[in-house]
Amino acid sequence: xxxxxxxxxxxxxxxxxxxxxxxxxxxxxxxxxxxxxxxxxxxxxxxxxxxxxxxxxxxxxxxxxxxxxxxxxxxxxxxxxx
Numbered sequence: 001x002x003x004x005x006x007x008x009x010x011x012x013x014x015x016x017x018x019x020x021x022x023x024x025x026x027x028x029x030x031x032x033x034x035x036x037x038x039x040x041x042x043x044x045x046x047x048x049x050x051x052x053x054x055x056x057x058x059x060x061x062x063x064x065x066x067x068x069x070x071x072x073x074x075x076x077x078x079x080x081x082x
Contacts (some may be wrong), residue, residue, distance in 0.1 A: 035065065 038048070041056035 037061075 037057055037060045041053050042048070042062065044056060046051075046053040046056060
């Protein structure tokens with residue numbers, strides 16, 4: 001009985017470590033995406049905080065969201081066919 005509890009505890013610790021790693025990877029990817037978006041909008045000659053810059057960032061955010069929705073739809077369709 002004690003070995004089962006110990007095994008369960010080890011499993012929980014391992015899973016929490018995986019979840020933390022994944023969260024860190026997602027946060028890092030979001031930071032990279034934000035830096036890339038900033039660089040792209042600045043390349044158009046707009047200044048951060050200006051209305052054109054804000055519009056540029058909103059457009060890029062909308063493009064990323066649409067791409068993510070399309071990717072989720074494709075994955076969902078694939079999983080339903082399996």
